[in-house]
Amino acid sequence: MAVAQARPVLHRFRGQEIPDFDVIRSCVHCGFCLPVCPTYRVTGRERSSPRGRIWLMKSIAEGRLDLLDPLFEEEMTLCLDCRACEAVCPSGVRYGEILEASRAQLVQHRPQTAKERFLRFLGFQVLLGDLRRFRAANRLLRLYQRSGLRSLARRSGLLRLLGMEHADRLMPEINDRFVVADGSFYPAAGERRGRVALFVGCVMSTSYAHVHEATIRVLTRNGFDVALIDGQGCCGALHVHSGDPESGRRLARRNIDALDSPYIDAVIVNAAGCSAVLKEYPHLLRDDHDYAERARAFSAKVRDVIEFLAERGLSAQPGPLPMRVTYQEPCHLAHAQRITRQPRALLEAIPELKLVEMAESALCCGSAGIYNLLRPEMASTLLERKLDNALATGAEAIVSANPGCMLQLQAGLRARGERVPVLHLIEVLDRAYAAAPASHPAEALAAD
Amino acid sequence: MDRQALRERLLRIVGPDGVIDDPDELLVYEYDASDEVFAGHHRPEVTVLPRTAEQVQEIVKLANGFGIPVTPRGAGTGLAGAALAVRGGILLVMTRMNRVLEINERDGYAIVEPGVINLELSQLTQPRGYFFAPDPASQRACTIGGNVANNSGGPHCLKYGVTSNHILGLEVVLPSGERIWTGGPAPESPGVDLTGVLVGSEGTLGIVTKVMVRLTRLPEAVNVLLAAFPDLESASQATSAIIAAGILPAALEMMDQLTIKAVEAAFHAGYPEDAGAVLLIELDGLAEIVAESAERVAELCRQCGATEVRVARTPRERELLWLGRKSAFGAMGRLSPNYYLVDTTVPRTKLPPTMRTVEELSREYRLRIANVFHAGDGNLHPLILFDRLVPGEIERVLRCTTDILQYCVDVGGTLSGEHGIGLEKRDYMTLIFTTDDLCAMAGLKRSFDPRELFNPDKVFPSGFSCGEVNALRQQALAQRLGIEFV
Numbered sequence: 001m002a003v004a005q006a007r008p009v010l011h012r013f014r015g016q017e018i019p020d021f022d023v024i025r026s027c028v029h030c031g032f033c034l035p036v037c038p039t040y041r042v043t044g045r046e047r048s049s050p051r052g053r054i055w056l057m058k059s060i061a062e063g064r065l066d067l068l069d070p071l072f073e074e075e076m077t078l079c080l081d082c083r084a085c086e087a088v089c090p091s092g093v094r095y096g097e098i099l100e101a102s103r104a105q106l107v108q109h110r111p112q113t114a115k116e117r118f119l120r121f122l123g124f125q126v127l128l129g130d131l132r133r134f135r136a137a138n139r140l141l142r143l144y145q146r147s148g149l150r151s152l153a154r155r156s157g158l159l160r161l162l163g164m165e166h167a168d169r170l171m172p173e174i175n176d177r178f179v180v181a182d183g184s185f186y187p188a189a190g191e192r193r194g195r196v197a198l199f200v201g202c203v204m205s206t207s208y209a210h211v212h213e214a215t216i217r218v219l220t221r222n223g224f225d226v227a228l229i230d231g232q233g234c235c236g237a238l239h240v241h242s243g244d245p246e247s248g249r250r251l252a253r254r255n256i257d258a259l260d261s262p263y264i265d266a267v268i269v270n271a272a273g274c275s276a277v278l279k280e281y282p283h284l285l286r287d288d289h290d291y292a293e294r295a296r297a298f299s300a301k302v303r304d305v306i307e308f309l310a311e312r313g314l315s316a317q318p319g320p321l322p323m324r325v326t327y328q329e330p331c332h333l334a335h336a337q338r339i340t341r342q343p344r345a346l347l348e349a350i351p352e353l354k355l356v357e358m359a360e361s362a363l364c365c366g367s368a369g370i371y372n373l374l375r376p377e378m379a380s381t382l383l384e385r386k387l388d389n390a391l392a393t394g395a396e397a398i399v400s401a402n403p404g405c406m407l408q409l410q411a412g413l414r415a416r417g418e419r420v421p422v423l424h425l426i427e428v429l430d431r432a433y434a435a436a437p438a439s440h441p442a443e444a445l446a447a448d
Numbered sequence: 449m450d451r452q453a454l455r456e457r458l459l460r461i462v463g464p465d466g467v468i469d470d471p472d473e474l475l476v477y478e479y480d481a482s483d484e485v486f487a488g489h490h491r492p493e494v495t496v497l498p499r500t501a502e503q504v505q506e507i508v509k510l511a512n513g514f515g516i517p518v519t520p521r522g523a524g525t526g527l528a529g530a531a532l533a534v535r536g537g538i539l540l541v542m543t544r545m546n547r548v549l550e551i552n553e554r555d556g557y558a559i560v561e562p563g564v565i566n567l568e569l570s571q572l573t574q575p576r577g578y579f580f581a582p583d584p585a586s587q588r589a590c591t592i593g594g595n596v597a598n599n600s601g602g603p604h605c606l607k608y609g610v611t612s613n614h615i616l617g618l619e620v621v622l623p624s625g626e627r628i629w630t631g632g633p634a635p636e637s638p639g640v641d642l643t644g645v646l647v648g649s650e651g652t653l654g655i656v657t658k659v660m661v662r663l664t665r666l667p668e669a670v671n672v673l674l675a676a677f678p679d680l681e682s683a684s685q686a687t688s689a690i691i692a693a694g695i696l697p698a699a700l701e702m703m704d705q706l707t708i709k710a711v712e713a714a715f716h717a718g719y720p721e722d723a724g725a726v727l728l729i730e731l732d733g734l735a736e737i738v739a740e741s742a743e744r745v746a747e748l749c750r751q752c753g754a755t756e757v758r759v760a761r762t763p764r765e766r767e768l769l770w771l772g773r774k775s776a777f778g779a780m781g782r783l784s785p786n787y788y789l790v791d792t793t794v795p796r797t798k799l800p801p802t803m804r805t806v807e808e809l810s811r812e813y814r815l816r817i818a819n820v821f822h823a824g825d826g827n828l829h830p831l832i833l834f835d836r837l838v839p840g841e842i843e844r845v846l847r848c849t850t851d852i853l854q855y856c857v858d859v860g861g862t863l864s865g866e867h868g869i870g871l872e873k874r875d876y877m878t879l880i881f882t883t884d885d886l887c888a889m890a891g892l893k894r895s896f897d898p899r900e901l902f903n904p905d906k907v908f909p910s911g912f913s914c915g916e917v918n919a920l921r922q923q924a925l926a927q928r929l930g931i932e933f934v
Contacts (some may be wrong), residue, residue, distance in 0.1 A: 006471040025785055025836075030481045030778045031525040031589045035565060044497060044544050045468070046524070052476040059475050071472050088588075090714050090778025 011067040013060060017104035017245060020097070021061055027054045027093045033085035038364045038382055039078050047075055050085035050095055057102055068110055076102050078378060080371055081241050082331035082364040087338060096336065097283065103243030123370075124247055128234040131202060135178055138206040142174035166376055170411045172207035172403075179205050179212035179228070186216050186226040193223035193315065194265040196308075199255075199278065202234050203403045204271050214430035215270045215305055221316050221433055222309065226268075231258030235269075236284075237277035237332075238369050245284060252281045253291055256298045267302045270426055272333035272402035273369065275304035279337065304333060306401055306425055310342035318429060319436030320351040325428065326358045326395035328386065328409065330402035334362050343401060343425055350432045356393040360385070367408035383412045391418065401425045451493075454514055458496055461506045466544075468495040477539050480521070481586070482529040483788050485842060486871050492519065492533035497541045501619060501627060501657035504540070508655065509625035511538055517904045520651040522563065522594030525586040527777075527789055528870030530598065530650045534905040540655065542593050549658065553578050556663050557616055557633050562593025562656050569661070578663040581608035584866070585774040593656050599648030601866030603699035603730070603773065606824035608664065610866065612647040619658035620646060623897040633660065645892065650868050651903040653896040667698070667732035671742045672760040672769055675749040676723035680704055680807075680819065683725040684799045686752035687823040690729070691796065693748060695741050699730040700824030701773055707820040707831075710779040717772030718765070720756060727754075727823065728773055776820040777831065783818065784833035788845045790852050794861035796826040805855050806830050813848040815841075827865030828856070853879065869907045877909050 013019060033050040034040050040049035047056065053075050059065035065072065076099065083096050112120075127134045144150050150168070152158075159165045181200040188195075196219060204212060216226050232255050236248035255278070259267050269275035277284075279302050281295040288295075303311070327347065333339045340362070347355045366372055366382030386409070390398050398413075400406050401424060409422045458467045468474060477495050479487035493516070498504045511518045517537035524531055533539045546563035553576050560569060566587040570579040582595055583602035594600070596618070601610045608614075617631030630642035637643075646653055677683040683702055690697065703711070703726050708719045719726055729745055731738045746757040760766040780787040794802050803819070806828075810817040821829040830852055834841040853863060857879050864873060877886065890908065893900075 022785070026781045028481070028778060028781050028787070029479050029487065029524075031523050031586065032775070032778055034523055034589050035568075045473075046476040046541075047473050049476075055476050055479065065472055065475060069472055071470065090775035091781025092714060092779075093781070 006064075007066055007069060009063050009066045011109060012063060013067060013105055015105075015108055017101045017108070019057055019061070019101040019105070023094050023098050024054055024058050024061060026091050027051060027058075028091055029055065030090065032088050032090060036084040036088050036362070038080060038082060038084070038366075039378065041363070042378065042381055047071065048078060050079075053079060054093065054095070054098070057098060067105060072102075073106055073110065076106060078375060080331070080364050080366070080368040080378075080382075082368060083335040084331065084362060084364065087335040100240055100243065100245070103241070104245055105243075107243035120244070124239050124244060128202060128238065128251075129247070131205070131233055134202050134234075135180070135206060138174050138178070141171065145171075145174060167373060169415065170372060170407060172203065172407050172410070174206055175209040177209050179209040181205075181228045181230050181232050183230045184228045186220050188223045188225045189220050191223050191315070192225065193312065195225040195227065195263060196266045196268045197227050197229050197259050197261070197264045199235070199259070199267055199269040199271075199274060200228060200232060201269075201271055201274050203407075204274075208403055208406070208424070211270060211424045211427055214424070214427045215268070218309070218426055218429050218433060219268065219305070222312070223315050227264065229258055229261070229264075233258075235271075235274040235277050237273045240277060240280075240284065241369055248277075249284055249288065252284055252295065253288075256281065256291060256294050260294060260298050264301065266308060267298070268305050268308055269302065270305045270401070270424065272304060272330035272337070273404055275302060275307075276332035276336040278302040304337060304339060304401070306333070306343050306346060307337070307339050309429075310345050314346075314349060316433065317436060318350045318432035319434070320353075321428065321432040321435060322352040323397060323428075324354045324356060324393075324395050325397045325399050325423075326356050326390050326393040327361060327425075328358070328365060328390060328398055328400040328405060329362045330400055330405050331362075331364050331368070333401055343399075346425060346429060347399065350428070353428070353432070356395055358389040358393050358395075360389050365405050365408050367404040369404055372408055379408070380412075383408055387412050387416065387418075391420065396420065397428070398422045399425050399428055454510070454516075455494070457510050458494065458507065461503050461510070462496055462498055466497045466499070466503075468497075469493070477521075477533070477541075480524040480526045480529060480531040482527050482532070482870070482872060483786065484836065485788070485846070486529035486532060490532050490534050491536070492539035493536045495539045495541055497544050499544050501545075501621065504621045504655055504657050505625055505627050507538065507540065508621050508623065511901060512623070512625055512899070515899065515901070517901045518655070519903050520593070520597070520655050522591035522597070523565070523586075523589050525590040526594060526598060526868065526870065527791070528598075528864070528868045528872040530868050530870030530903070530906055531594075532871055534871060537901075542655075543591065545657065546591075548572060551576070551663075552633075553663060555633055557660055558663055559658055559660050560592055562591060562596070562659060564592050566590050566592055566595060573663055574666065577666050579666055580661055581605075581614055581664045582611045585777060587774070592659050592661065596647055596656050596659055597650050598866070598868035601822070601827065603701050603822060605866070606700055606822065607696050607698045607732075612644065614662040614664070615643055615647050615659065616662055617660035618643055618646055618656050620654040620656050622654045623899070623902050627657070631660065648868070650870060650907055652893055652907055653902065655902070667738075669735035669738040670698075670730065670732045670766070671738050672766045673727075673729040673731070673742060673745060673749075674719070674758045674760065674769060675727045675729065675746070675754040676720045676756040677725045677727070677749075677752070677754055679724040680803045681800055682753035683727050684803060684823065686727060686749045686754065687799065688796060689748045689752055690745055691824065693744065695731075695745060697729050697741075697745070697824060698732040699728070700822070701728040702726070702819070702821055702823035703728070703773065703776065704819040706783065706816065706818035706833075707776050707779075710782050710818070711772040711776055713782050714775060714779040715768065715772050717768045719769075719772060723755065728769060773820070777829075780818060780831055780833065784816070784835060786834050786836045787818075788832040788834065788849060789867075790828070790830045790832065790849050791865050791867040792853055792856040792861055792863060793825070793827045793865040794856050794859055796824075798859045798861070799823065799826055802828065802856065802859065802861075806852060809848050809851050813844050815844060815848055822865070825865075826861070829865075850876075871906060874905075874907055875909050877907070
């Protein structure tokens, strides 16, 4: 029996963003990544594992597989970029880096449909390119949600007709108020320990504006001035993760220009996906003569809010919060930044709060940026698995630290008719502080 | 032969998601964890992922009818290339058979399917106070079926023994397509010990579909010590001193400076980076005895020149130290693009001269060699670091490997401690076995698998037949004596 003929190789990696061959071959295919990879756990197929995907990249680099082979594109998009593999990899393979480069190769060399081009332009350039437009769109969505248009669209079957049902289910509730990077300043309560800039971002400023408010309260209560420096924009994570590093670089330069200030001790981020990519700016801008050095200095100041509070310690004691919670690890906090002990330490600092660990807490929930829109089937398989694990703990709230995860979990819980809330860890801390006697009269969020 | 007919029959047995025959997708079944001298050259014609023993049986019967080879594979973490489909044919991936069927802690056994991950079994039985003792470094990823095939070892084999000591019985599909059970829960089973024959046979005699494993009671207390030494020599002496004092640690592991550096870079496990060598010593058993032994071990280490002896205080510290040790192979990727792992065993007393020889060979061949190994039972793992893209390096690595193996065999050691023979070491078999030895094995193989369809071209020297082995044997002897072989 002869092996069936493989397809001829016509396209290889070329042009911009070629996956670094030294990174590819630093994989010794030991297989340690298999049990932690969400897609491998679901499919059981080697091609859907990190080592399988790296081998496919290697095969392209060696001219044994065509870049435009449908198998390759399928796997590069099935991967969640959760980077659980990186955290367990003994060889230190920088998987995220070569995955993102491979995706950039596909964007460059694969013919795109008009619809794809339009959606990329609308999402990445129009909406995220300037957050004023993003907020304007959010106001329209709020109108849609509040005016009864949504229930009409749902009842009339219009959504189904447009194929928008899934997107509608995942859509977050838009907040009444937005928190905007408008140059406002919130002084520390009590003894001042430092001054930080809050990274405002996109969906955190509209749907999760209340988390921003909680973040400001918790930081000021712990002795930090908080500045909402204007001029900052989208972090660029979605662009970088989906093969458009050029747009990512444009956004990165703007954020560095805006936030790189000698008067700031740290740039604080409360969305794990954003904090992870802000820390990767040095790689993104490595070939930029003017920005490479600045990117390094900037990234050294970036801290996820959870990391920051654990590092500096809580100066104010949280009050009691008698509650049973479970913690869902955002991939880009746990794997990309290896921040796993700090969130638990913060939760354990709250009197009477009981943290019950769920099974597979570090397995991706399927959100992964816009993955749940692109690959709904795998995303919902992982979501159901996550909800089963989370609910099995009997927790009264699921705590997380990234808007993508929170949206995904909330949508899943809504679909199941579960009333368990999903809270950002900072919200939990904020509630605990609300239960504690105020240590300083000026600490209420009174600036606006 | 009719590919289409085979494909249709396979689809009927396991369904569409269990048959992979797209030649491009089959690329990812070209490798296991072995070096690319072996991995990356042999593509199976079809990969099949069965879910039940009945399906395995059907597939084997089918293969028999078509006369095509079957190569079983677990998680593909093997280091000797045993899971590579050298002759194409069917690659039988067992990972979907991953159910734990029964846990019977009262009678001390569990019945599992071969695709169950080693560590996950122990995690499952831990709350009940039991664990599965064999713990290869890859235990987070490797399967029990793979452990059975390779008779895997691990750090804790010093006290608890290798996989064969923990397998009570097997359900196995024979090359003829029959499905049989061997052994059983009783400590002794009458008749020919087929379990003993099958464990370590690397898939050449049968395909395991259920495994009855022994469960071991968790010790009351566990204590992990880390001792830092100026060099490998003093660490080796401490190893001998500990065993000579009548203490049997659960594990006794050694790592040299290169390894410590790689592991620290990967995991910040807390190893002293300036040490020439460290010993990782785990003691377990009754709390009082463990405490007593720990003091004695620390004292012996200091007497042998240890500059520092540390005790892991918390379970997390203990875990970190072990994580470092168990990820050491993979961490080599940080020191060099490629590594070649030599797995060999010498009598414990021969450790110091063997280490010296390895060091000399490292200089002679101009190759960096890292050492991380099970010192307690003399199981060496010299890791030869190299770069495949440098012309001539692979040849130097292979010659250096041969010299190391040769030395180990000369001082009374053997070819493989625990990783198996597979593709990698089959041609070295003549170093330790005579023609008659190999013919006895071949006779057994033939009675199980007369058509040589199960994992062909593994374990036995390439081009094996009794006459040829004779020639190889002579060649080996000639090499050992330094005679030019004509």
